[in-house]
Amino acid sequence: MTVVGAELQRKRQLIERRRGSVYILAVGAFALVWMLPVIWTLVTSFRPEAALQRNLASLIPYPFTTENWTFILKSSQLWKWLGNSAFVSTTHTLAQLSVCSLAAYAFARLDFYFKRPLYLLVLIGLMVPFEATFLPVYLLFSNLKLHNTLIALILPGIASSFAVFLLTQFFRGIPLELEEAAMMDGAGRFRIFLIVILPLSTPVITALAIFTFLGNWNSYLWPIISATSSDVYTIVIGLRKLNQAWGDVNFYGRDMAAAVFTAMPIILFFFVFQRRIISGIAINSGIK
């Protein structure tokens, strides 16, 4: 390549890169506007009530106060609700994974009587939204006197058709030879499931775990009807109740701090599992 040619190419690259940074800046400006309400919420949580009474529409936390946050962080209620959420969602997720992966293994690998009708019965669940059947479930828990317990928040939804469907599909794709080798060594089905199938399914199981956890953590309809005593609120419901109790007149900043407090754990969770979440959406939506 001639000197002139090399120079020309370098120039083109430079222009390209500059165009790229202009583009990034434009997208960044748009993202900033898009996220303005979040920034405003965060700023408002650091402003004193008196200043908020004068003017709400400000993005400058001056005068600055940590009063709202001290109040929120000292509230034993909020921490308790956070604990409830963590316990309920973790248990729910672990239970769903165990129960559904076992069933999925049977559907994927065993040849048994009534297999097709049973699998069809499982698939029916894909078409039944919880919103259509939650009233009998509510009555059941009423009869068992199990409302206002954490168990009531954990149980519904553990047996997920979607989870069985997804896992069955994945297990079917695992080469049979691996299993046969283990069987030669005298391993039983349960052992094969634990030491051959599960380790090979880590990606799909992690993705499923993350979305089950998020879904349960964020669920609203069921906990708001089942959990009516403040001891068993999840953080999501607790925020709603605080918001109702405080109204939007007197404790504006405090309420905003509570909202950020509620969002924080799940944002942390998101940043930890970011990659898995983003690739998991492709898995869950059946695109890849």
Next chain:
Amino acid sequence: MSGFSIGRAVEFFLGLLEVFNPVVEPYRRFHEKLPPKVQQTVTAFIFILPFGILYGIFTILPIFQTFYISLHKWEIMGTNIRYIGLRNFERLLTRDTQFHQAFEQTVLFVALTIPIIFVGLCFALMLNRPIKGIGIFRTIFYLPNIMAVTVIGLIWARVFASSSRGLINAFLENFDAGPIPFLDQGDLATLVVSFTTLWWTVGFSMLVFLAGLQDISQALYDAAKVDGANRRQQFRHITIPGLRRPFAFLCILQVIASFQIFGQVDVMTGGGPAGNTRTIVYNIFETSFLYFQVGYGTAMAVIMFAVLLVISLFQLALFRDQGVGN
């Protein structure tokens, strides 16, 4: 915790199970004499049992119960139960204007939230460029999606609050304009709830489209370039057809989700103003837990179920189309 591994944990767990050996061993000897398919049936049923019990109690049984209860006058405390045949449905379909209004409102929400998919496509196209650092925006636009409805609803209810206690109206006050009664006027409140839903969930459509875009083979674009196709033609004839599957997937998901809108309405408007944003699920919730008429509430659920069933059949067809449905 040196030497800890999942393999070792599994071995330990399996070791614990050996406690059951005195019971299991005699059976195992019998089991091995059975024909293979019977053997596998026994194993399969044991594997499916935990799922089956929970699934039966929380999914299958409630389907039948929903139909059963809907034929009764049934109060939530389990008092005053009386069989009334199809009278709930007669009242729902012919006389209950509140339910009709809720149904129309729900369809309106469905219509107003379909554009979320197109906005998601725009976001995906905006971010589908090989520029360093663009990945961070994927994260930013998706972030609202993982937050709880109470957080989202709280924030946006305050942005749009009708009095000067709302962000926009407080801002307008500086110019002696407003206040705009965002949440006090039916149509405006509907738009506000729909917009909030857009802001909350658009990141999901965006990610699905981004995955779809990355699935389209670059070779197709290269071939088109050789043939002299300009960017618009490439978009029209390669990108759009290539996104058909994610598009269909998102449409069905969006319709199903919007048919069940509840949280946003409950948090932001409480069904108001004057019942203007009341949706079907909100109506079921109100009828059952405010007026205690569970029988009547389940009748509404049956109707919603019927509508959703039709939509889900499309979904199932789609799954089958992808060759993953058995």
